Structure formats: structure tokens, C-alpha cells
Amino acid sequence: MLTIATATWGSAFIAGKFAVQSFEPSTVAFLRFLGAAVLLFPIMWMMEKKQIKPTLKDYGLFAVLGLTGIALYNIFFFLASKHAPVIKSSIFIASNPVLIVILSGIFLKETISRNNIIGMIIALTGVTFIITDGHLLSLLTLGFEPIDFVLIGAVISWALYSVVGKIVLKKFSAVVSTTYAVAFGTIMLLPFALMETTWQDVQHASFDAWVAIIHMSVFVTVISFVMYYNGIKEVGAAKASIFINVMPLSAVIMATLFLGEKLTWAHGVGAALVLSGVYIGTNTKKWFVSKKKTHHVAS
Template structure:
């Protein structure tokens, strides 16, 4: 049981760390395409891979009801369409510090919604771990200059950022409901399919065939990476994690994403890894460790004596 738990934590860490690479790939793709188009091509490619994977892996072959399709549509609308449109818009028009911090606050809302609607038990360790990890993310994003946050005033783009946070929190919480009946592969496949449909009109409006023809090879490599690794592999692992440990605990691992993005930016974009990044990294890893710990219940004295005697 303990081994299976650590395997799940490993999958969640790998999934959210891989999401960090989307920031690097996105910087390449945005040179040729608009945000909605990148998201559409990314998820369309992911859907082409996910459906055959689902047919191979889904042994139960449960036929979705109309209500199930409604839930899948909600997943596609929130976690695929709205989240990605808001995320790319904020990346384009909001300071990186502000947009990253908003995204990093996701676990807070997920924990609250999980407690309210899923009746998940929110432990003291969950809250402490989440706060430590969020502190670490703040250090990473602001490069240790925390006063920068106080200098930022309210802007209209903040509504877009808030939309990204709310949509991903809903995606995680509704996903937990869907996972009671379906596997992580099935849930991800239908969510991506519906999300791709919702993104299609936006892609048609903002992109021409000429844009597609003129896109360089490295842009297609970046989008392919987001389709295969950031979407197919990571989304399935993240949903599997939610199914195993719950949406609240799984959400703590989202804090690994900005840490991963900073490390990859250092390796691939030549950005400097500072002391603040190191402090933030320690806080994030500590927060994830504390947040995933569960209190071990002591055996009653009588049982303990019996065990010693035997």
C-alpha cells in the first residue's frame, strides 16, 4: 500500500513537472500562432492519440449516458477550453509574476471546493503543506523580491486570471466525480475531445491556412511536445493521482509546475538560477512532503500488547 502511494506521488510530481515545460514550448509556438489556435492544435493532436489509447486500455467499455456526456463536456469546457484561453491571454497581456502567482493559487481553491462539494477530509498537514509550497512558489516567481507583489494594482486582466484559476479548480473537482465511474484515460479522452470542439471556432476565427503553411518545423515540434507529453501522458497521470489520493491532496503537486518551469528556463533559455529560486525550491518540496503526510493512528494498548505477545 505504501509503495503504491509513493508511486502515485511520483506520477503526480512527473505530471506537474512536465506541465512546466509547456511554458518553454509555448514561447516557441506563440511565434507563429495565436493562443486559441495553439490550444486547438495541441488538443486535436492529443485527441487523435487518446482515442486509440482508450480503446486499447479501457477493458470495462462502459457506455456513457447523456448525463456522463454532460459531465465530460463540463470538463472539456473548464479544464481544456476556458483554462487554456485564459492562460494564454494572461501570458500575453499580464506580467509573468502576476499570472504565475494566480495559477499557483489553484490548490487553495481546489482544497476549498473539495471540502465543500466532495466532502474530502482536509487535514492540518494539507493546509500547512499548501501554505509552505505557495510561499516557495512566491519566492520563485518574484525572485525573492516579495515587495513586487504589493506594488501591483488591480487590472482588468485579473478577471481573466481568476477565470483560469476557477476553471482549473472546477476541472479537478468535477473530474473526481467522473473518476468514480471511469478510468483516468477515459475521463481525459472525453474531456480533451469536448475541449477541442469548444476551441475550434476560436481557432477558425484567428488563423488562416497560410499561417499553418508558414509555421516553421520547431513550432510543430513544440506543439507536438505539448500534445503528447504535456497533455496525453501528464493529464492521464494527474487524473490517476486524483482518483487515488483525492483532488485536494493531488492539487498540492501543482506547485511543482513553476519550479519545473524555472529549472527548464535555466537549462534551455539561458536564464539565471538565483538564491531565491533555491529557497523557493526547498519550500515547494517541503510543502509537498508535509501536505502528503497522513497521521498514523496508534494501535490500542490492548492490541499492542497482543501483538508483542504473539
């Protein structure tokens, strides 16, 4: 479930290429989540007939989810896509699992196992291999620029979204959590969309742009977000975060198929490392298990 969800997120890179040809970044994000909200509320009402009534504090947590994972992350991500080198952007975003694991350990008291760390390092190495096309030393030539603060913002936003999401899921289902997060995020994105887009932009948008936005609304947002939240609930934020490394792998494969980009040997090596890292990091009973008996608190 987590593999399918994060692989689908990779298609957002392809769809985004078409969407930003007609709209500015914040507008693409707004239209994407507006469409998702329209779909999610009926789904929530059908699936959750006996809903828990959210308190003021709950709405506050939903607003935090909307701010971090929907509004801020997407603004940072699309800004970085427009102004930062692909290599640098990919490395920053691929580092998300590192911060999520750390924050999960600090705030949620989740156990950070040796396998989590080993799997994360292997998967992150694979991602780095893919985005540098095997030239790892090219990382040393990248300097620190103002746009890096935007990328750091993207990483922090998604990490907070994943960790706060785990807290919300103790009371609400994945569908309810996602629906309210998207609703709050869409409202927060509205002012930015109004500032940068005119009615003429909407009228002159290409057919491809609208298809891309619909794809991001239905598949990338509605279906995948719900699956990712269910994944967090099943295995925890730290383990689920390892699967984020599948996203750039998926993007590379789809870029090769749909955009005609060249698939290199480095992509193959990187793909193997990513999949190995995800497998090792999520199969703690089979890999690198200590022989000494230790006491664990049931989660």
C-alpha cells in the same frame, strides 16, 4: 506519478514560447488538443476493452471537463501569458490549490487536514519566492487590472476541472475521462482557432513551433493528464492539488537550461519550500499529527 505529471506541465511554458511565435493562443491550444485527441482515442480503445457506455448525464460531465480544464483554462492562460506580467500570472495560477482544496471540502466532502493546509501554505510561499525572485514586497506594488479577471477565470476553471474530474472518476477510468474531456474541449476551441488563424499561418509556421505543439500534445497532455487523473483517484483532489506547485518550479529549471534564463538564490530557496510543502502536505501520518484520538470516516 503526480510529481512527474506536474513537472512535465512546466515544460508547456517553454514549448508555448516557441508555439506562439507562429500561432495565436487559441490556435496553439486547439492544435495541442487535436493532436492529443488523435492519440487518446486509440489508447482508450486498447486499454478499455469493456467500456461502460456513457449516459447523457455522463456526456454532460465530460463536456464540463472539456469546457473548464481544456477550453476555458487554456484560453485564459494563453491570454494572460500574452497580456499580463509574469509575476502576477504565476501568483494567480499558483493559487489554484487553495481553491481546489476549498471546493473539494464543500462539494466532495473531502477532509481538509491541518497538514494539507500547512503543506499548501509552505508550497505556495515557495512558489511566491520563486516568481518574485525573493522580493516579496514587490507584490504590494502590483495593482488590480482588467486582465486579472482573465487570471481569476483561469484559476476557477482549473479548480472546477479538478473537482468535477473526481466525480467522473467514480465511474470512469482516467484514460476515458481524459479522452472525452479533450475531445469536447477541442471541439469548443475550434471556432476560436478558425477565427484567428489562416491557412497561410499554418503553412508558414516554423519547425520549432510544430515540435513544441507535438511535445505539448504527447507529453504534456496525453501522458501527464492521465497520470494526474490517476493521482486524483489515489489521493483525492485536495492532496493532488498541492503538486501543482511543482509546475512553476519545473518551468524555472527548464527556462534556465533551455532559454538561458538566470537561476538565482531565490529559486533555490523557493524550490526547497515547494518540495517541503508537497512532502508535508501528503504525509499526514508523519507530520503534525494530533495526539488526541479522533474518529475518521474511511474514504
